[in-house]
Amino acid sequence: MKEKNKITDYLSTKEVSAIKKFSKDKQTPFLVINLKKVAERYDELAKNMPFAKIYFAIKANPNNDILKLLKDRGSNFDVASVYEIDQLLELGVSPDRISFGTTIKKEVDIAYAYKKGIRMFATDSKSDVRKIARQAPGSKVFFRIILEGGHADWPLSRKFGAHPDMIFNLIKLGNDLGIIPYGISFHVGSQQRDIGQWDSAISLCKYLFFSLKEEGIKMKAINLGGGFPADYINPTQNVANYAKSITRFLKEDFPGGLPEILIEPGRSIVGDAGVIVTEVVLISKKSEAHNHKWVYLDVGKFGGLIETLDESIKYPIFTEKPFKTKEKMEVILAGPTCDSYDILYENYLYTLPAELEDGDRLWFLTTGAYTQSYSAVCFNGFPPLKAYILK
Amino acid sequence: MKEKNKITDYLSTKEVSAIKKFSKDKQTPFLVINLKKVAERYDELAKNMPFAKIYFAIKANPNNDILKLLKDRGSNFDVASVYEIDQLLELGVSPDRISFGTTIKKEVDIAYAYKKGIRMFATDSKSDVRKIARQAPGSKVFFRIILEGGHADWPLSRKFGAHPDMIFNLIKLGNDLGIIPYGISFHVGSQQRDIGQWDSAISLCKYLFFSLKEEGIKMKAINLGGGFPADYINPTQNVANYAKSITRFLKEDFPGGLPEILIEPGRSIVGDAGVIVTEVVLISKKSEAHNHKWVYLDVGKFGGLIETLDESIKYPIFTEKPFKTKEKMEVILAGPTCDSYDILYENYLYTLPAELEDGDRLWFLTTGAYTQSYSAVCFNGFPPLKAYILK
Numbered sequence: 001m002k003e004k005n006k007i008t009d010y011l012s013t014k015e016v017s018a019i020k021k022f023s024k025d026k027q028t029p030f031l032v033i034n035l036k037k038v039a040e041r042y043d044e045l046a047k048n049m050p051f052a053k054i055y056f057a058i059k060a061n062p063n064n065d066i067l068k069l070l071k072d073r074g075s076n077f078d079v080a081s082v083y084e085i086d087q088l089l090e091l092g093v094s095p096d097r098i099s100f101g102t103t104i105k106k107e108v109d110i111a112y113a114y115k116k117g118i119r120m121f122a123t124d125s126k127s128d129v130r131k132i133a134r135q136a137p138g139s140k141v142f143f144r145i146i147l148e149g150g151h152a153d154w155p156l157s158r159k160f161g162a163h164p165d166m167i168f169n170l171i172k173l174g175n176d177l178g179i180i181p182y183g184i185s186f187h188v189g190s191q192q193r194d195i196g197q198w199d200s201a202i203s204l205c206k207y208l209f210f211s212l213k214e215e216g217i218k219m220k221a222i223n224l225g226g227g228f229p230a231d232y233i234n235p236t237q238n239v240a241n242y243a244k245s246i247t248r249f250l251k252e253d254f255p256g257g258l259p260e261i262l263i264e265p266g267r268s269i270v271g272d273a274g275v276i277v278t279e280v281v282l283i284s285k286k287s288e289a290h291n292h293k294w295v296y297l298d299v300g301k302f303g304g305l306i307e308t309l310d311e312s313i314k315y316p317i318f319t320e321k322p323f324k325t326k327e328k329m330e331v332i333l334a335g336p337t338c339d340s341y342d343i344l345y346e347n348y349l350y351t352l353p354a355e356l357e358d359g360d361r362l363w364f365l366t367t368g369a370y371t372q373s374y375s376a377v378c379f380n381g382f383p384p385l386k387a388y389i390l391k
Numbered sequence: 392m393k394e395k396n397k398i399t400d401y402l403s404t405k406e407v408s409a410i411k412k413f414s415k416d417k418q419t420p421f422l423v424i425n426l427k428k429v430a431e432r433y434d435e436l437a438k439n440m441p442f443a444k445i446y447f448a449i450k451a452n453p454n455n456d457i458l459k460l461l462k463d464r465g466s467n468f469d470v471a472s473v474y475e476i477d478q479l480l481e482l483g484v485s486p487d488r489i490s491f492g493t494t495i496k497k498e499v500d501i502a503y504a505y506k507k508g509i510r511m512f513a514t515d516s517k518s519d520v521r522k523i524a525r526q527a528p529g530s531k532v533f534f535r536i537i538l539e540g541g542h543a544d545w546p547l548s549r550k551f552g553a554h555p556d557m558i559f560n561l562i563k564l565g566n567d568l569g570i571i572p573y574g575i576s577f578h579v580g581s582q583q584r585d586i587g588q589w590d591s592a593i594s595l596c597k598y599l600f601f602s603l604k605e606e607g608i609k610m611k612a613i614n615l616g617g618g619f620p621a622d623y624i625n626p627t628q629n630v631a632n633y634a635k636s637i638t639r640f641l642k643e644d645f646p647g648g649l650p651e652i653l654i655e656p657g658r659s660i661v662g663d664a665g666v667i668v669t670e671v672v673l674i675s676k677k678s679e680a681h682n683h684k685w686v687y688l689d690v691g692k693f694g695g696l697i698e699t700l701d702e703s704i705k706y707p708i709f710t711e712k713p714f715k716t717k718e719k720m721e722v723i724l725a726g727p728t729c730d731s732y733d734i735l736y737e738n739y740l741y742t743l744p745a746e747l748e749d750g751d752r753l754w755f756l757t758t759g760a761y762t763q764s765y766s767a768v769c770f771n772g773f774p775p776l777k778a779y780i781l782k
Contacts, residue, residue: 080729083772104687125675159731163678284516287554296495338471340550377775380450381474384768
């Protein structure tokens, strides 16, 4: 993994000029999505894991242009709410391409999804299994196991899933109640940088497949979840390496032939395709004695950059214009609101040109996932982040 | 400070029935604002600090009905963006009742505010002083000192203000550039439970008044900021006690007569007036061995409860209906989205009736401040929190 320290380590010079040209007359802050890159990332993943059915996690970026592109490429979709189901159906996505993948569901929402034709659900609790049995009989159900989620930049697992012993009992319960226990699912955590996490998760699935078979229940599928990386500051392997290792883990555990495999990428499909363009509002010092300066931007935690919480996701950040001198300064980056939580990076000090001034533009790369949809409706009066599609 | 453990320790029985009746046929989640209580809280503060001009911090809750009520009662307004200025002007608030109180401002926004008639600004940096001098000549300017912000449940100070020595130099710079160095401002942190924090801050102001006088600059005002409490789980003094102590601190430091005093309450005016009504989506266990259950609600961190970050603000939470048995359970409370950050309280375990079921309603009290305006535009497809006004 080579070190990346200039903008062209992330974007081609052609992309840089296209985005610069496109955004010239637009008022900051805004997100630009390069639709071609979404297509590239999807194709790359599909090519490297040809045996897997892709369910795009629409929560990562629910932009209609993105969804239409993925629909046309044959993607399936993982949804987190009935609102996302409605959006997909309006775009003409057939319900048999939709998985209601959240384990937290109201009974009325399960009924609604079923009425709309959805026949694939995920679960991790008794109460939810009973609700699915009542409202969505005969549906294919995935049972989610809990994992530790170590080494993920944005861990996910603590809140979802149940321990394997409990999952074993839930599957038996579901079987008795007339739903189809179809597969085991898990999620190793978003932006998971330790590929070995899939290894132990797949082994757990194998163990469950085996013990359930002894009970006369034949599980048919594994949903490997998401966790495939986007290109942030912390280095990761490329998708081909992820695919290669995961394929090996699967073949080792299922030498007689793979079960049906599903994956739920979100971040890895749309993350790299986004650039947030922001303007420096103010540069200041709190005291003459401080070494670092504060750089306040017109986008912050509540305007789309919520994944900077605990500085979890570190976006590659570059100035739009080149600077003459090589002199650099260490800065604390903060958003524009009157809220101290709206500090982006304070422990990790980014390095920016010492000549940077109010009004200069910064680009936050790899901001295509989990940004616009998170922005606040009107905190401090600021409108939500605008998003533009570059076709 | 007596312990509060039932809903009627926070709301009158009349309020409880009014809210219950009002919300009966509404689909959760939503926020109900009791407008009468906003009026009460405003009047109480005005009565207890009769010498202070109130600038309501509109970011706490920018609902038009609230703003109109406060306008009619004679309140002034503290704004954090030009968008908030536009909103107030549209409601017919005169610009001389508006303070552009954020220290993070674009030059074009200062120019815009000045054009609209705003003549009061806050600052804490050289660059901003120069911008104000260029775009808003002759305006009254408050210079914000930085404080430690200890003991605040939602600290604010690290990001704003500058050290007193630097403020001293900034004031001289402002004076030379033709703006009116009018006052010193500070903010002890939101929901500040240690009244003594105002004491040291006021002493710093006195020191600056004195040393600037020696330079021939006469400061006229102190903006005491916000920090007055709302009624959460952690006990606080009442507003009368705050007012009494702060008045004493002021009189001790300015025995010859008080300077002009401004305050910027937000949370203490609107916090207590709000109730978020939410429904239990799911109750589950991750393992048979765990003592606590997970209770998932249809409102979460990204639907208006962002101040549960780091469990900073602990709202009083009660079930809507009474339960027969006295048996209780300790629970982890979490929101409905597929995001592990969307856990509300995990270290602090709330106690709820053991018979609680999916579909039961919970009330989050004291949710009138910093909730609706923070909610995400469409994270996981969920729409922003609805808000209703109870008149």
